Amino acid sequence: MDDHGATNLLDDRWDAQAAADLDEAGLLLYRSNLLGADKRITNYGGGNTSAKVSEQDPLTGAAVEVLWVKGSGGDVGTMKRDGFATLYMDKLQALKGLYRGPDHEDEMVGYLPHCTFNLNPRAASIDTPLHAYVPYPHVDHMHPDAAIAIAATANSRELTREVWGEEIGWLPWRRPGFELGLWLERFVAENPNAKGVLLASHGLFTWGATSRDCYRQTLESINKAIAWLAERTAGKAIFGGARLDQQPAADRRATAARLMPGHRGLVGVDEPKIGHFDDSAPVLEFVDAQDMETLAALGTSCPDHFLRTKIRPMVVEADASPDALRDRIGDYRAAYAGYYDRCRHPDSPALRDPNPVVYLVPGVGMITFAKDKPTARIAGEFYVNAINVMRGAATVDSYVGLSEQEAFNIEYWLLEEAKLRRMPKPRPLTGKVALVTGGGGGIGSAIAERLLQEGACVVLADIDAAALDAVGAALSGQHGKDQVRTVTMDVTDEAAVQRSFQDALVAYGGLDIVVSNAGISSAAPVEDTDLSLWQRNVDILATGYFLVAREAFRTMKAQGLGGSIVFIASKNALAASPNASAYCTAKAAEVHLARCLALEGAGSGIRVNVINPDAVLQGSKIWQGEWREQRAAAYNLAPDQLEEHYRQRSLLKRSVLPADVAEAAYFLASDMSAKSTGNIINVDAGNAQSFTR
Numbered sequence: 001m002d003d004h005g006a007t008n009l010l011d012d013r014w015d016a017q018a019a020a021d022l023d024e025a026g027l028l029l030y031r032s033n034l035l036g037a038d039k040r041i042t043n044y045g046g047g048n049t050s051a052k053v054s055e056q057d058p059l060t061g062a063a064v065e066v067l068w069v070k071g072s073g074g075d076v077g078t079m080k081r082d083g084f085a086t087l088y089m090d091k092l093q094a095l096k097g098l099y100r101g102p103d104h105e106d107e108m109v110g111y112l113p114h115c116t117f118n119l120n121p122r123a124a125s126i127d128t129p130l131h132a133y134v135p136y137p138h139v140d141h142m143h144p145d146a147a148i149a150i151a152a153t154a155n156s157r158e159l160t161r162e163v164w165g166e167e168i169g170w171l172p173w174r175r176p177g178f179e180l181g182l183w184l185e186r187f188v189a190e191n192p193n194a195k196g197v198l199l200a201s202h203g204l205f206t207w208g209a210t211s212r213d214c215y216r217q218t219l220e221s222i223n224k225a226i227a228w229l230a231e232r233t234a235g236k237a238i239f240g241g242a243r244l245d246q247q248p249a250a251d252r253r254a255t256a257a258r259l260m261p262g263h264r265g266l267v268g269v270d271e272p273k274i275g276h277f278d279d280s281a282p283v284l285e286f287v288d289a290q291d292m293e294t295l296a297a298l299g300t301s302c303p304d305h306f307l308r309t310k311i312r313p314m315v316v317e318a319d320a321s322p323d324a325l326r327d328r329i330g331d332y333r334a335a336y337a338g339y340y341d342r343c344r345h346p347d348s349p350a351l352r353d354p355n356p357v358v359y360l361v362p363g364v365g366m367i368t369f370a371k372d373k374p375t376a377r378i379a380g381e382f383y384v385n386a387i388n389v390m391r392g393a394a395t396v397d398s399y400v401g402l403s404e405q406e407a408f409n410i411e412y413w414l415l416e417e418a419k420l421r422r423m424p425k426p427r428p429l430t431g432k433v434a435l436v437t438g439g440g441g442g443i444g445s446a447i448a449e450r451l452l453q454e455g456a457c458v459v460l461a462d463i464d465a466a467a468l469d470a471v472g473a474a475l476s477g478q479h480g481k482d483q484v485r486t487v488t489m490d491v492t493d494e495a496a497v498q499r500s501f502q503d504a505l506v507a508y509g510g511l512d513i514v515v516s517n518a519g520i521s522s523a524a525p526v527e528d529t530d531l532s533l534w535q536r537n538v539d540i541l542a543t544g545y546f547l548v549a550r551e552a553f554r555t556m557k558a559q560g561l562g563g564s565i566v567f568i569a570s571k572n573a574l575a576a577s578p579n580a581s582a583y584c585t586a587k588a589a590e591v592h593l594a595r596c597l598a599l600e601g602a603g604s605g606i607r608v609n610v611i612n613p614d615a616v617l618q619g620s621k622i623w624q625g626e627w628r629e630q631r632a633a634a635y636n637l638a639p640d641q642l643e644e645h646y647r648q649r650s651l652l653k654r655s656v657l658p659a660d661v662a663e664a665a666y667f668l669a670s671d672m673s674a675k676s677t678g679n680i681i682n683v684d685a686g687n688a689q690s691f692t693r
């Protein structure tokens, strides 16, 4: 971790062949994606790029100059062509005539839509004037850690000259907006030879005559900062040197799994939260260091950070008791409310969630909590950017965060508030975490899919690694990598069950829903049922459900947010069936276990309910093998006649599908069934023998 040496310079990845046939906008997109692909160049969603392009006016046919600039939202690394806003340059220039001065700069945002070229629906961002008024055809604005490290030092102006000479100028901190656009214009007029400018506490601007030149200039400027920092930090104690010895990775994960549900319970009362854990080398170097607490208290500096990470993280010791944790979080909230009260303006938006987002745990790593997994993960990534910045700044000079008032003005900016209000409403299970056993199977994967559709994060656990991989890949393809985790686990193995819960907790910070669904089928007359067959049924279906539910209880109680446990039993739990005594008896045990647990869990808000499916042939692996042949033989049918046979046997004369069972599981997992526990839902197309009583 300590060699930010010459080997870490950015490579020029421009491929002349790939760029050969691109038009100006295509080149801009190509350059943007190249830049955003490397987190050392800019953080996720941070920075923007632009090109001033000659286009044909759709009404007059005349050639007009159009600014293509990354629009509001999105990320330069992954954006597509439609991520750019397009605006008439002459209209943007005309806005200067309407400008009433810095106190009124926010109103200029309202004029930007009037400058739209070609009815482009992509909204122009607050940063648009920063590109429009720089009189060069191509402009990059990036948030490179190495440059921000210099921008966040007490002597950033002097250091900027030391690193870049006359090539890159320096401007003091100013919130992005119309006024900063005019500052940049003036800077270029006064420094015609400059290739860019560093904005204190913010980031880097670079420009060029072509996309190729601009890209090269951006890389060169960042590389100068990287090389200079490497030289200046070499041999120096980073963050005051290490304070703690490194713990083994397994211990760090175990501590995270123990701490995270407690955190989640405290910060997830009003709005459920998802956690993210990071114990990568840069994080450990920081959290284990002498100066960590002092630096963390100074807050982050880049304006992107405040909305994501809050102004500063919370530091919590690994051995903090639940009471100590509660007090720490209480203190953090009070301090945050104090910051809000000190800094608020008469028209500021109301106080937002005062809970910490970033938790630094010495010896263990960094935990982040946010409304969903991508937000929690990205908050962690942003804090890693902040660590990188502090690493450079504090080693070569002294690190300065942005003033509290400036941070507040960004965090509670009315324009940001408007953006937050435009965000789509969360889905019913957004912020919830589910673990589904037998998740590689027919019914389990359908349940996982249903919960994912409603916004849950899902951990699939199964003994069958190949099935798990296939289902995991399909579901993360559809619902995003952040939402899905897989873990191989045998429900009959006590240690394996505990390990898989630990994995789920480290992955998402807690658990709200556990669907116990792993299962097998077997058939034999009782006199031919050998002990091992009997035992196998009891182990997987009864003991396995006990082990999973016990771990669920432990986690849910530590978390203190209640929870829902759903058992996928069987019609045969209630209805006796010939030649399947081991299976039927074990399934009956599941149902009674669920009732006992419903009784025990109620005081903690843990609900336990059962679904009894019957004859779910489609998708089920149980029905692919010899079980199908045996059943067909028992009824004197060919295997492919079996589905029709079961359909006719049901009262409703319908086939039961995995999706039908999944719908019931979603109902029992969600707050729709908040008043139900100890229940059984039959999903069997009607069967009088299994009517509940």
Ligand SMILES: NC(=O)c1ccc[n+]([C@@H]2O[C@H](COP(=O)([O-])OP(=O)(O)OC[C@H]3O[C@@H](n4cnc5c(N)ncnc54)[C@H](O)[C@@H]3O)[C@@H](O)[C@H]2O)c1
Binding pocket: 437, 438, 439, 440, 441, 442, 443, 444, 461, 462, 463, 464, 467, 489, 490, 491, 492, 517, 518, 519, 520, 521, 540, 544, 568, 569, 570, 571, 612, 613, 614, 615, 616, 617, 619, 620, 621, 622, 623
């Ligand atoms: N399909 C039906 O007709 C039907 C009817 C009633 C009840 N059920 C029950 O529904 C549940 C799901 O069955 P399905 O039809 O989806 O079958 P399936 O075989 O497609 O899925 C079951 C999954 O459980 C996994 N599993 C088996 N033993 C395990 C163990 N020891 N540890 C962890 N995972 C294990 C399997 O690998 C498989 O992926 C089972 O409990 C089954 O008894 C199914």
Ligand SMILES: [Zn+2]
Binding pocket: 046, 047, 141, 142, 143, 202, 203
């Ligand atoms: Zn910026």
